[in-house]
Amino acid sequence: MDNIQAKLFLNEKDLVVKEIPKEKEYYTFVQEYIAKGYKQIIVPSDILVELLKYIFLSRDKSNIIAIEFLEEDEDFQEEINALIHKVNNEDRGYFVSLLDKIDYVAQEQTAEIKKIRFKYRIDSELIDISISINGLLNYRNSTIVTNELKEISQFILDRVGWLI
Numbered sequence: 001m002d003n004i005q006a007k008l009f010l011n012e013k014d015l016v017v018k019e020i021p022k023e024k025e026y027y028t029f030v031q032e033y034i035a036k037g038y039k040q041i042i043v044p045s046d047i048l049v050e051l052l053k054y055i056f057l058s059r060d061k062s063n064i065i066a067i068e069f070l071e072e073d074e075d076f077q078e079e080i081n082a083l084i085h086k087v088n089n090e091d092r093g094y095f096v097s098l099l100d101k102i103d104y105v106a107q108e109q110t111a112e113i114k115k116i117r118f119k120y121r122i123d124s125e126l127i128d129i130s131i132s133i134n135g136l137l138n139y140r141n142s143t144i145v146t147n148e149l150k151e152i153s154q155f156i157l158d159r160v161g162w163l164i
Contacts, residue, residue, distance in 0.1 A: 002140070002141045003138060003139070003140055003141070004019055004137075004138070004139055004140075004141050005019070005020045005136065005137070005138050006018055006019045006020055006136075006137040006138075006139070006149075007020060007029070007030065007033075007040075007135055007136055007137065008041050008043070008131075008135035008136075008137065008153065008156070009033055009038035009039060009040065009041065009135070010038065010039040010040075010041050010160075011037065011038050011039075012037070014153075014157065015041065015153045015154070015156055015157040015160070016038075016153070017137060017149050017150075017153055018033060018038075040134070040135060041135045041156075041160065042133060042134065042135065043131060043132070043133055043134075043135055043156060043160075044112075044133070045102075045106050045112050045113040045133070046106065047156060047159050047160070048113045048116050048131065048133070049099065049102055049103070049106070049113070050155075050159065051116070051131070051152065051155055051156070052064065052067070052116050052118065053099070054155060055118050055120070056095060056118070059118075059120040059122075059127075060120065060121075061120060061121065062118055062119070062120035063088045063118060063119045063120065064084050064087060064088060064098075064116070064117075064118050065084075065117040065118060065119055065128075065130075066084070066115065066116070066117040066130070067080055067084065067102070067113060067115075067116050067117075068113070068114045068115045068116075069111045069112065069113060069114055070111070070112045070113075070114045070133070071110070071111050071112070073111070076105070076111065079101065080098070080101065080102075083097055083098040083101060084098065112133065113133065114132060114133055115130055115131065115132040115133070116130065116131060117129070117130035117131075117138075118130075122144050122148070123144065125142050125143065125144050126140060126142065127139075127140070127142065127144065127145055127148055128140040129145070129148065129149075129152070131152070137149070
């Protein structure tokens with residue numbers, strides 16, 4: 001399965017996922033879509049956390065693979081990684097502790113989420129998606145992932161729709 005990179009853009013009425021061709025430079029790709037009237041989108045930490053909650057609670061046996069922060073604080077990142085490990089391998093109840101930790105730093109404005117990554121299966125097909133603050137998506141190409149990306153896009157649009 002191929003790994004695909006894509007970008008979220010706002011158009012006049014929707015949030016769309018545009019695949020970035022492997023041979024195209026990112027900056028050139030973005031400029032082409034801006035010239036076509038699309039707008040880039042920032043997905044703030046609070047929406048990334050809401051998305052993480054949504055995926056974790058609505059997808060059977062979903063796993064959080066990573067939560068990365070803009071600020072490099074090794075101790076904090078290690079704490080988050082340890083909680084992610086506990087959520088995935090020991091007790092899913094640690095998800096509350098993970099959210100509390102993230103909410104605390106978000107309220108104190110000491111850390112912004114840079115990227116989240118999660119995995120789960122639908123009908124035995126692996127879904128592996130990461131989404132970054134700048135609307136950049138990375139995912140494993142599969143037959144089901146298109147519907148998942150539409151659902152994720154709609155989830156985000158429902159929270160930033162006032163931008164349109």
